[in-house]
Amino acid sequence: MIIRLGSVYGKxxxxxxxxxxxxxxxxxxxxxxxEVEVVGVDCTDVALSCHFLLLGHGSIAAMExxxxxxxxxxxxxxxxxxxxxxxxxxxxxxxxxxxxxxxDTTDRVSxxxxxxxxxxxxxEQGRFGIPDDLRVxxxxxxxxxxxxxxxxxxxxxxxxxxHGPLLAKNPRLLxxxxxxxxxxxGSPAPTQDSSGLHKWxxxxxxVASRIWALEAEGASYPAL
Amino acid sequence: xxxxAAIALGRLVRTAxxxxxxxxxxxxxxxxxxxxxxxxxxxxxxxxxxxLVVITGSAGKSTTTKMVVAIARAHGLEVFTNxxxxxxxxxxxxxxxxxSNLLGKVPGNIAILEMDEGHAxxxxxxxxxxxxxxxxxVEDQLDRFVDPQLVRDKLRIVAEHTTSHVVLNAxxxxxxxxxxxxxxxxxxxxxxxxxAVPSLGYAPTYTDALPTPNCTTTVVSLEERHVRIAxxxxxxxxxxxxRGLHFAVDAAAALETSNQLLGSAFNIELAxxxxxxxxxxxxxxxxxxxxxxxxxxxxxxxxISTQLNLDNLPKGLxxxxxxxxxxxxxxxxxxxVDPRNLPPVDVITGFxxxxxELWLRHHGYTPGxxxxxxxxxxxxxxxxxEPTNGVRTxxxxxxxxxxxxxxLGFTSPDExxx
Numbered sequence: 001m002i003i004r005l006g007s008v009y010g011k012x013x014x015x016x017x018x019x020x021x022x023x024x025x026x027x028x029x030x031x032x033x034x035e036v037e038v039v040g041v042d043c044t045d046v047a048l049s050c051h052f053l054l055l056g057h058g059s060i061a062a063m064e065x066x067x068x069x070x071x072x073x074x075x076x077x078x079x080x081x082x083x084x085x086x087x088x089x090x091x092x093x094x095x096x097x098x099x100x101x102x103x104d105t106t107d108r109v110s111x112x113x114x115x116x117x118x119x120x121x122x123x124e125q126g127r128f129g130i131p132d133d134l135r136v137x138x139x140x141x142x143x144x145x146x147x148x149x150x151x152x153x154x155x156x157x158x159x160x161x162x163h164g165p166l167l168a169k170n171p172r173l174l175x176x177x178x179x180x181x182x183x184x185x186g187s188p189a190p191t192q193d194s195s196g197l198h199k200w201x202x203x204x205x206x207v208a209s210r211i212w213a214l215e216a217e218g219a220s221y222p223a224l
Numbered sequence: 225x226x227x228x229a230a231i232a233l234g235r236l237v238r239t240a241x242x243x244x245x246x247x248x249x250x251x252x253x254x255x256x257x258x259x260x261x262x263x264x265x266x267x268x269x270x271x272x273x274x275x276l277v278v279i280t281g282s283a284g285k286s287t288t289t290k291m292v293v294a295i296a297r298a299h300g301l302e303v304f305t306n307x308x309x310x311x312x313x314x315x316x317x318x319x320x321x322x323x324s325n326l327l328g329k330v331p332g333n334i335a336i337l338e339m340d341e342g343h344a345x346x347x348x349x350x351x352x353x354x355x356x357x358x359x360x361x362v363e364d365q366l367d368r369f370v371d372p373q374l375v376r377d378k379l380r381i382v383a384e385h386t387t388s389h390v391v392l393n394a395x396x397x398x399x400x401x402x403x404x405x406x407x408x409x410x411x412x413x414x415x416x417x418x419x420a421v422p423s424l425g426y427a428p429t430y431t432d433a434l435p436t437p438n439c440t441t442t443v444v445s446l447e448e449r450h451v452r453i454a455x456x457x458x459x460x461x462x463x464x465x466x467r468g469l470h471f472a473v474d475a476a477a478a479l480e481t482s483n484q485l486l487g488s489a490f491n492i493e494l495a496x497x498x499x500x501x502x503x504x505x506x507x508x509x510x511x512x513x514x515x516x517x518x519x520x521x522x523x524x525x526x527x528i529s530t531q532l533n534l535d536n537l538p539k540g541l542x543x544x545x546x547x548x549x550x551x552x553x554x555x556x557x558x559x560x561v562d563p564r565n566l567p568p569v570d571v572i573t574g575f576x577x578x579x580x581e582l583w584l585r586h587h588g589y590t591p592g593x594x595x596x597x598x599x600x601x602x603x604x605x606x607x608x609x610e611p612t613n614g615v616r617t618x619x620x621x622x623x624x625x626x627x628x629x630x631x632l633g634f635t636s637p638d639e640x641x642x
Contacts, residue, residue, distance in 0.1 A: 020586070061428065062428075139556055
């Protein structure tokens, strides 16, 4: 079984390197022995054929150009079935809020941040099995510090204001998302006896721990 | 007389800083001067007989400014300019401190300044430039600017405040979009071969393309470093100081700007001669002897400059060090760069070495040494066996560049060899 990772208008929704999340996921699944393909997604049918979907952060111009096309998707159906991650402007667009507000720079936040899943902004179901105390590190560059860094607003949709290669920097979150994609594909879960996966996990943990140590001082979450 | 005490204080601070950190310290004295004599900046910039020339945009400012300054000087103008590391407000104060007499008088009959796009939008409201060259809008410093469209808005302000001539890149849709209804006359430079434009990475506007204006200065061809540029009906050809199509575009921008600046006095043969002899701006293809070993320094500052520099690396490079420093606040943009042309990396260093390592490992690289200790990294890297072509390569961000240069004792930005 091939694990299909979908990139919704990936060329346009990659302002801050968010497509790196797909690279991180692909490398992880490859290391665990899965065959993976990354496909471009431009309609509901293709989205539903995927086992994971990424909607990255897009520029003002990109979001304006895509608004009408994104409106054609059946997002409720997609998020009921496909584990998905939406980042910054994509997450704002999906919430129905005006994307322009995202670019109001009068009260901007631009820093590394450590966060847990916002329970307030999340539904009761799904959550990819993310424990309430799982901390993630990423870079927030938004006008509104109150927008939840990580939330599960509906179904299998995870939203974040932390852009860039979030999954690569957060191996535990990566593992949870990878398992969700594998489950969506109906494949057996990865096992720890895969030496390739174990080695790659060690590498990721080592590098990510150094990034965490480096950014701890500037992050908003105090108890690192 | 009104600035005597402020200049004296600024110089005192500068001397103190240089005692502590040789080769550094342009920021703090400028900051002090900006606090005690904020008015000196506007007064100085407004006082040049031939006015103020601003060169701004996302990428290529340093190279283009250096070219325009050299051409203007060769034509007999006495130019006040800023070093490449001082293109923000406090850097201008530092430059004034550096060049002025104790009364605050700066020599020169024209100012030609490289300006950070964010600071330019503020400064032009205090002093209007006579000429502005805007090079491009790329996806750069998003932790500061958030979005390319917001950068475009800032550059529009600069263009709108320019009194005589605005020189724009005809291949950048962002700049075509801001060119309408400007008070100043608009002049265009660009590529002759439009097929190569996408490789330059200008921020997409995702709208129907506006018609490309006619250029008065055009890059006709580029082979290796040899460029041919048509400028107002005459052809200039010479070897660029650095590799890459973006440097050819910078040269076209410089020729067009110089043409507007000098008017009928502009001599294309003289300008060509100047550009042919110009050394690279530091770390743009600069080769320096370090402890008897030739080392090429390559500066990367944003996604597109990184991509272009990696794409233009010669085949078969060995002994590569990659250094990403504190200036890269959010290294996420590295993940927009395709590093496939980057040879094996022996050493990764700088404040953001772990971030760079994470990115490169996902692309299949296994670096030899990763450390945030620049000195340790440099010593280790220099001790590695000699590369086949004899030249080692350092690819670094601006902060890592400054630290490495200081570590090596290169204290002047002008210490560059061709």
